[in-house]
Amino acid sequence: MIKVMIVDDQALLRGSFRLLVDSAPDLTTVGEAANGREAVALAATTAPDVVLMDIRMPEMDGIEATTHLSPTAKILILTTFDLDAYVYAALRAGASGFLLKDTPPGELLSAIRTIAAGEALLAPTVTKRLINEFCVKPQRPPTKSLEGVTDREKEVLLLIAKGLSNTEITQQLHLSVGTVKTHIGRLLHKLHARDRAQLVITAYESGLV
Numbered sequence: 001m002i003k004v005m006i007v008d009d010q011a012l013l014r015g016s017f018r019l020l021v022d023s024a025p026d027l028t029t030v031g032e033a034a035n036g037r038e039a040v041a042l043a044a045t046t047a048p049d050v051v052l053m054d055i056r057m058p059e060m061d062g063i064e065a066t067t068h069l070s071p072t073a074k075i076l077i078l079t080t081f082d083l084d085a086y087v088y089a090a091l092r093a094g095a096s097g098f099l100l101k102d103t104p105p106g107e108l109l110s111a112i113r114t115i116a117a118g119e120a121l122l123a124p125t126v127t128k129r130l131i132n133e134f135c136v137k138p139q140r141p142p143t144k145s146l147e148g149v150t151d152r153e154k155e156v157l158l159l160i161a162k163g164l165s166n167t168e169i170t171q172q173l174h175l176s177v178g179t180v181k182t183h184i185g186r187l188l189h190k191l192h193a194r195d196r197a198q199l200v201i202t203a204y205e206s207g208l209v
Contacts (some may be wrong), residue, residue, distance in 0.1 A: 002116045003030045005048035005063065005073070007039040009057040024109050030078050035140055036065025040058025048073050049116050051142070053095070055079045055086055063089050074115040078103075088201075089103075096197050097121035118195055144205040148190050154208060156183045160196060161203035 004027055011034070013112045018029045030046040033039035037060040039051065051073050055062040063086075066075045076097040077090045087098050097115045099108065114121045146154060152173075159169045169180050184196070193199045203209045 002027050002112065003047065003049045004112060005033065005039065005043060005046060007036065007051060007057070007062065008054040008078075009034050009056075013054075015201045020095030020105050020108065021052075021112070027109065029114060036062060038070075039065050039194060040147045042067055042070045050074045050076055051079050052112075055081060055090070061128055062086075063093050066090060066093040074118075076111060076115050076121070076193075078108075091197050091201050094194070094198075095134065096195050098111050101186060142192075144192045146191075146202075146206045146208065149187065153190075155185050156180065157187055158204050158208055160184070160187075161200045161209045189199050196204050 006014050006021070006029060009018070010027045010113070013033075020030065021027045030048050031042045033042050035057040036053075039053070039094045040060070040083060043051070051069060051088045053062040053066060053075050056079070061077075062077060065084060066077070069075060071094060073099075075090075075093075075095040076099065076100055077086075077095045078101050080101050082098050090098055096119075097111060099121070102109070112122050118139050126161055146157075149157070155173060157171060159172055164172065166177060166184070170177050173180070175183075184199075187193065187199055188195070191199065191202050193202060
């Protein structure tokens, strides 16, 4: 059973998310919080696997709360604000996923399962905008190193940063699924990354993208 905590300053939305989560046989809501401060305190007693986190909240916003909760829980940011600054800040803080609140119910439930399994997840529109944003910005000096990463691993990392799934990477590089997973595992180890989302950040901050 995947334990989910819901964090949003709107009680009506929290209730809607709870009903949706509890309708799934493999998911259960273990708590609700109206702001980031409440979320941090509640997580200490409920130990959620996944946290549905709003961004704009009083007292402590979702970005700051994410820094306190990660990596003890997987954070899925849910917001109405499709803004690049929020996406990047959320990933930097340790979030594993980012979806808009108008995501269809079935996709949201799938996203929770994906995050709980250790995969990163970004809404397709968010991924495209994030990549476009970095493409138009002035070139900045790299802040992270890819020392020790092989050329093949860099190819895999680049495709991860572009939002490709494991299956798409296998097709692009003509590799087996097992080989791609091995490369990703090595990247996580070499780059001290917790999950796929952190690999995306590293790809940008190393200058690879």
